[in-house]
Amino acid sequence: MEESEEQKSDSTADRRSCVGESFRLHMVTWNVATADPPDDVSSLLDLSSCKKPDLFVVGLQEVYSGPLRFISDIAFDDPWSQQFMSTLAPQGYFKVSSIRMQGLLLLFFSKMDHVPFIRDIQATYTRTGVFGYWGNKGAVSIRLSFYGHMLCFLNCHLAAHMKYATERVDEFEYILDTQTFDSPNAQRVLDHRLVFWFGDLNFRIQDHGMHFVRSCINDRTFHLLWSKDQLTAMKKKEAILREFHEGPLDFQPTYKFDLNSDTYDSRPYRTWFGFNGKKRKPAWTDRILWRLGPEDTRPEEESDGSSGKSAAGDREFPLMIRQESYASDMAYGISDHKPVTATFTLELKKMYETPLVRLYAEGDWSADMDAMVVYSPLQPFRSSSWDWIGLYKVGFCSVSDYITFTWVKDDEVAFNEELTQLYVSKEEIPVLGGECVLCYYSSTLGCLIGISEPFKVHQSNIALEEGLVTEQINELDKATAS
Known part of the structure; x- marks a missing residue:
């Protein structure tokens, strides 16, 4: 992974003074392999840090969507949403938006203080599975204005298997082309000032053999694998991918594990023709990347309430992003993927400071x-x-x-x-x-x-009278029982 391209975490914004306030964003991506949520997800959410995040974004893939469960999830929050909500609500967080497309789920939470300043919220989805008619693969997104700055979060689950690297890029470009929003200034994903692209992107480690890959993992010499990571390699060919930045992959590959263990794939897997003894090679399938757009990206018009300024431009209201952490969480074993987390600092100048x-x-x-x-x-x-x-x-x-x-x-x-x-x-x-x-x-x-x-x-x-009557009845019952 080249220093000049992959580790420019602050991009253009790093060279620009940004007089504003700092906000902490914590992101989670996890392919949960149809499992129900664990009893405790707090370690995924960075809640023990001295400065708790202002915003949370959780993107899940392969959430169980069997017919009976999916119907119940339409009427009620699914178990994963309930688990994250029950964990974050007592800490003072509010679920601003969510979107579900079969197994893809995206949740956006905010501290209550920021909620009146998060506006123009829209969510959409794109199917790419089975010729675009089935939602087992594709993307869900949430876009919004945060103190006037347009942000978009894109949770993807792309085509699987080693040989489909080019198809994964084609799917990503198709998603970017087809997802649109009802907005005059940010109609497409890349029109937003800041875009996060994350999920089970399914890129693999090519060429290196199984023994070499596992030796590098055991020795924690992850950098020896970066050059053969398909996403890193595809960036050299595809201009659109070079616009997205990613922190160094200084954590072990997150796929594929035996369930309830830290052991990489040790069992034969089933194919259409029976069992195949070949084990899956570990890979960084689960990723979080970001793109800071050009400075001429404009906020929404003041008249619709989504921004305090209409055409001041981003030079007057700069935005800087800095990645603070990028890691996998090995504590969870309910899936053959390990969850990946990333924490960012957003430094920005607010376009408005009073609610509507x-x-x-x-x-x-x-x-x-x-x-x-x-x-x-x-x-x-x-x-x-x-x-x-x-x-x-x-x-x-x-x-x-x-x-x-x-x-x-x-x-x-x-x-x-x-x-x-x-x-x-x-x-x-x-x-x-x-x-x-x-x-x-x-x-x-x-x-x-x-x-x-x-x-x-x-x-x-x-209520007071009913409470008094209830208390008298209880005392009478006690006296009768004695």
Whole structure:
């Protein structure tokens, strides 16, 4: 792996002063081979570091998608999503977006503080399996504006087997050509300021024999294998691949392992004609790469609420990326792949620092009386009759976790140029109370654009009376039993 090409982690941005703030991004890619999630995924998420990540991106391949499971996953979050959400929500993270295409799953999480500044969220997918009609191979992507900077995350599962290196590149180019977004300035993947390309890319180690590859792994002389890595070799031929950077592969190849072990493939594998005694050669199939686009990439227009500036250009609002870590996690054995993680520092100048909407709960709230929500736009944005404000318990982990909601246009009580009041029926307020927040959801932008400060919903008199009655019944039962 050449120093001049593969280890330029900061690209053009490294030579440019970037007066701004730093944000930590942690990424995971893992081919889970249809296994259910382990009981603990915390070691994958860098949660023990002194500075916890601001953003998490998790890309999985070969998530189990049998007919019964897939149908249930349409109605409910799949077990992998549930596991990551249950791990990250108590730490103060929110699931901003997700997309599933059969076995491909992509999840994007953020600290709650950043959520009102993540806008213009869109997700899409591309099938490449079985002539493009089957989704066992292909890509899923999530694009968004983060403080005005356009980011795109592309999770791929490309064609398998040693001899299909060229086909893998063709699939990648097909994905780049066909994935489009409803945006005037970032319609395609490569139009975004920063693109991450990751997943089970399935590139193998060519030419070297099994004995030499395993000797290099045992001796941890990984650099002796880099020149025969297919992705590294294809970069010399394909201009589009040279635009993507990758940190050094200073971790052992992540494929193929015996299940529940650190032992590389030791068993014959099944073919159409029976068993083949040949073992699979280890390879770095699981990768995370990135591309920092040219400086003339423009953010979204201010009028649609996705950016604070319309045509200032990236020179005024620079973005720098630096990779802090790139490693495999050998602790997990449920799959024949080991997960790969990477941590990045994004240093950027924000294009906006205020949310689009400010909102708060007026007066005391309880289920004993009707309540009022007050909101005011802080910046112009395209409102819609489908916008709504939801009531959430503190610690909620996705936009669908609301206790109740009210339509912004339908439930207006009073408004002027600065403030709008909305009515909330007492029947919709939880009788047990608790710490809550209000969130404004923009259907046009597909995201939350304002979050209130936490406030207390008081326990209702009905709940207090019912609690007292329950306590008296329990005491009577105890007395009777004695």
